[in-house]
Structure formats: C-alpha cells, structure tokens
Amino acid sequence: MNVLSNLIWIDYVIIGVIFISALIGLFRGLIKEAFSLGTWIASIIVGVRFSQPFSVFLTDYIEVPSVRIAAAFIILLLLTLILGSMLSHLVSQIVDKTGLSGTDRFTGFLFGIARGMLVMSVLVLLAGLTPLPQDSWWVESVLIG
16 A cells, blocks of 8 residues: 555645755755754853843843843843854855865755654654644554554
C-alpha cells in the first residue's frame, strides 16, 4: 500500500513546515543558520544573566523594579541580537569570498531539515499532552499516529 496516498492534512502541514525550514536553510546557508541559533542562545543568556545588574541604569526612567528588569532584559536581548547579526553578516561575506557558498547552502539545507523535524517533534510532543491525541485526525495521521 502506498504510504503517500494515506497522508492527511496534518501530515502535509508537518511536511510543509519541514520543507519551508529546509528552504530557509538552503537560502541562508549553514553559517548564517548556525550564527542565528548561537546568537539567539547567547542573547537569552546575556539577557537572563545581566538584566538584573543592568536594570540599575534604568532606575531614573522606570520606577517599578519588575518592569525595569524586563526592560533591561529586552534591551540586552536586542543589543546582543544586533551584534550577532552583524558578526554573522561579516562571516558569511568571508565564506562567499572563499567559494564555499555551495557547500554552505547545502549544509544549511540539511540543517533546515533537522531544525524543521525538531520543531515539529517538540510541537507534537507538547500537543500530545493535551486531548488532541484522542481526535480522529491524530490517530489517522501517518506521521503522528
């Protein structure tokens, strides 16, 4: 029996998300994808680690301590994202000059597939904690059920 003929709408959604992630990886390349992921991780770490001490500089502008810390977190997150984006652009320019852009894009495509599969796996896992697994489409899905 042909597996493709048994796919239902949710299977096509899952395949579509993985495909879109792969295309994004293909167009951006592994270097930009890896820097993007690393920048987000670094931004969150910087925001969490330094928002409390940095919030002292916002005392004159924001009275409520919790809002001040949240504002400090957002400012640090955005600054780190901007710096990471600038560094990513610089490194990707170097990769383009070395002639490795084809390899970079192919490995970015593979990275995109892996990222799409990871995102969909986490979403399915989280959805599995709800009543959704009892729905008929969940059970009938080739990729989930």
